[in-house]
Amino acid sequence: MKRFVLSVALICAALPVLAGEGWEAVKHQLYEGRILNEGNQMISIDAPYRTPDDARTQIAAMVHAPQKMLLGKVTLVLDENPMPVSAVFDLAVPQPSFFFDLTMRVNGPTPLHVIVETTDGQLWVKDGFIKTSGSGACAAPPGTDPDLALAALGEMGLEVTQMRASTFDLGRTTQLSKLDVDISHPSHSGMQMDQISLLYIPMRYVENVAIALDGADYVNMTGSISLSENPRVGLSVPSNTRSVDVTMTDTKATVTSAHKDLSGSGS
Numbered sequence: 001m002k003r004f005v006l007s008v009a010l011i012c013a014a015l016p017v018l019a020g021e022g023w024e025a026v027k028h029q030l031y032e033g034r035i036l037n038e039g040n041q042m043i044s045i046d047a048p049y050r051t052p053d054d055a056r057t058q059i060a061a062m063v064h065a066p067q068k069m070l071l072g073k074v075t076l077v078l079d080e081n082p083m084p085v086s087a088v089f090d091l092a093v094p095q096p097s098f099f100f101d102l103t104m105r106v107n108g109p110t111p112l113h114v115i116v117e118t119t120d121g122q123l124w125v126k127d128g129f130i131k132t133s134g135s136g137a138c139a140a141p142p143g144t145d146p147d148l149a150l151a152a153l154g155e156m157g158l159e160v161t162q163m164r165a166s167t168f169d170l171g172r173t174t175q176l177s178k179l180d181v182d183i184s185h186p187s188h189s190g191m192q193m194d195q196i197s198l199l200y201i202p203m204r205y206v207e208n209v210a211i212a213l214d215g216a217d218y219v220n221m222t223g224s225i226s227l228s229e230n231p232r233v234g235l236s237v238p239s240n241t242r243s244v245d246v247t248m249t250d251t252k253a254t255v256t257s258a259h260k261d262l263s264g265s266g267s
Helices: 004-018 021-029 148-152
Strands: 037-038 043-046 057-064 073-077 085-095 096-103 111-119 123-130 156-162 176-183 204-214 217-224 232-238 243-250 255-261
Touching: 021 073, 021 111, 043 111, 043 123, 057 073, 057 111, 073 096, 085 096, 096 176, 156 243, 156 255, 176 204, 176 243, 204 232, 217 232
Parallel strands: 037 123
Antiparallel strands: 043 057, 057 096, 073 085, 073 111, 085 217, 096 232, 111 123, 156 176, 176 232, 204 217, 204 243, 243 255
8 A cells, every 4th residue: 555655646746847847848848849830810719817716627729720721630738737738639630620628627827828730740839828726726636526436437428519600700700510528537637635545546537539420530639637527528520510429538448438419410
């Protein structure tokens, strides 16, 4: 038992080192030697100036590719979070426009960056900033009983709705629907302490969310401990989508799936 506690403590001690390095270090590690173009005209970020709930902060972005280009990857970085690279969307089918909406843990006041890679290899970035209450969301005790959370782990609810044309105004109109995936998962960060045993709860979070539309791969999202407990993953899908399949894999290799048939042509 002592060896287990020591191992978890070492993990927790190591995580903040990454956070303290900030954007310059993250940028160097991810994109060493590559040019990051200013993306203000193609990326619109929706994040609160001060989050009302550090443990469940809604962060969204709409991205439009430059003319004659397509989007291949979209990355969300919360610079000062223990795991700064917080969500990565790899588009199996490159898109001219893409939207995401996530519930996240924000560990403390932090700059954030949305980085877009077009299929020709160019990178584009836009930044923002979120203030918090300073509660240290990544180490805050779980909101639900760990045993109850594990019993429902991996259950998913899917909902598809038409996106409002005014969701983001970047001078581009799109015909997109929005897929919301509600995932039952405790999203243990490895920094939380069980309030009864006073032992650290082992790290366990949503590692991958694979989304297929009409039987073909569409997007793979790589998660992190920055995802909130019971995270909601929202993203845009073409409005003519007829069926959705979602597969969730967590860091303990638990795999669950959900399917939804859509009436008509994708409303």
